[in-house]
Amino acid sequence: MLSPAGGPVAVLALVIAGAVALLTVHTAVNARLLRRPARRPSTVEVAVSVLLPLRDEAQRVRPCLEALLAQESVPGLEIVVLDDGSTDGTADVVRAVAGDRVQLITGTVTPPGWLGKPWACHQLAGAARGEVLAFLDADVILAPHAVAAGVALLDGFDLICPYPRMVAATPGERLVQPLLQWLWLTFLPLRAMERSPRPSLAAAGGQFLVARRAGYERAGGHAAVAGAVLEDIELARAVKRAGGRIALADGSGLATCRMYASWAGVRDGYTKSLWASFGSPAGAAAAVLALLLLYVAPVALIPVAPWAGLAGYLLGVLGRVVTARATGGRTLPDALAHPVSMLIFGYLTARSYRLHRKGSLVWKGRGVDTLAP
Template identity: 70%
Template sequence: MALLIGCAALAALLVHTLVNARLLRRPPAAAPAPGPGEVAVLLPLRDEAGRIEPCLRALLALPPAVRLLVLDDGSTDGTADVVRRVAGGRATLLSGRALPQGWLGKPHACQQLADAAGDAEVLVFLDADVVLAPDAVARAVALLRTTGVDLLSPYPRIEAGSPGERLVQPLLQWSWLTFLPLRAMERSPRPSLAAAGGQFLVVRREAYERAGGHAAVRDKVLEDIELARAVKRAGGRIALADGAALARCRMYTSWRELADGYSKSLWASFGSPAGAVAVLALLLALYVVLPATILFGQWAGLAAYALGVAGRLVSARASGGRAFPDALAHPASVLLFAWLVARSYRRRAGTTWKGRPTWLR
């Protein structure tokens, strides 16, 4: 009976993933270039000299009316020199101020960039590992306006090279396509029903300021999700979108980088240790324990495994990710994710990222 109930739950989640994949917002095929003063692209950088060049070269291909602002947040590796060499006078390079007490690094950098963006109607926050298509900003802004939302998160196509990356990174899109009701999230005023990805974030300036900007999330390691919640609290609407045709992103290039990157922030995704235990227990039961029963002659375990893999395939197709053979290792992906969550909780008090703490007591 337990196996049948588990398989029914997995089937329901697969149907939900299919519905979300169909409803997922997608940018128009073409859009007019933004006019002067409409859009500012904001890029915070700290010690990114080794990987910022592809991002910068892509920004140079954006329409000339798009304003580019780059903030060097106390880098010690020559990041500012790379920006000057590649972007020249096309981008305005700012030097970050000292980090005030009570702030984490990225929210402080983003707030400085927003303050320097003048009267731009739309702010586009970007991470250093994101490479935009030439029409990405125009199409993303067009989608923001046609949907009527205040904050849009077009998820880039996540690139993964090493086995560890290929196991873990696809879970980003899979998680919200599987468990988050996308249209309900757009309609609901509840801040708890929110998701966003800080790699590529598009927000109306008016809504950003009404929400308090990044000052409202100054001490949050997951500042992207918290900013989306702040927009909701201020009466705004948010949406996720498929940004695979607009941008690509390789967040980490090694297992060590990935493990450290996830360790700095995964603990903040669950609200509390009890919430983390409950979520992990559900994931492990459905996507690891149930499929493993095939080893003991329970053929329902094969159905459970197939349903889990099917969900991964749907999310990969919907988000521009790699489908085969990566989806076949879904139980291993969930196991590895559970280990990363446990590691994140174990290390959160002492975790640093680029020389700064990621948790303020």
């Protein structure tokens, strides 16, 4: 029997466990509904341009380029690469690997009102000839059929994100990177996102984005998101505002991506953008507190309410396992550290807002929040 002092705490633990159970069920439903590419996509019959912006990527662009040059079932694939002011010989690596098989252009100085990546993508889109535009990051390595499969997934949509399998090696990566897929599988109703015209109900990942040129241009292209730190999500919202449709898909069989190779990279990469993810500091505080209550508090409650606390913790772990199985990630033992991941996420969010308020957020040598209100 629960003691009087433990009663309210035990009830709280049960309520939290119930909420986590509902969210984990939603994760499982989304995982089942997640769109997946065809195993053997047919030959693409429209002109496709792959657009690759590069800034100081000499150390990791080679595998990306080699995979692009090996694409199958996309006759006449156009590959346009932009060197965005690199100082490490990135352009020389592109020429050595690809020669004249890609169109290499030199980016111009970022104009007022723009951030670096949207400006680079805007220039790339202007140089491309394809009816379909596939935007790619340098840390993405495509399977031979990836572009063809991405184009096939566009059926009925104007923009789709085949989310790559996130490669995580160091402890910092393994604690943080899986949260990318877990967050949208857990909290975003995927089918409602596809059907709803609401721009706020949108998600995307800029690592691998495929768009119909007509829908992209109708939305204003990257000019519509010129000053956006999260230009991928804002582009998806712009497509919705213009009457287009967007979707997410499991791209774990199409592409791999190792965004960061160290804790410092993870820390700085998330710090530069988390402040732009929640709409306001109050929204960020509410979201982080909710995550801590749902996924960290159960562990703290185990001594007082053992069964309810343990159930809440294990249900949170199960949500991570479901996400990993659906997106090609690690399951156990990584999922067991989910409460630690939540604590780190809270720290990174607080750090992002602190540095944003100071105006000291920098990425690849350029300020990223100078346009923020």
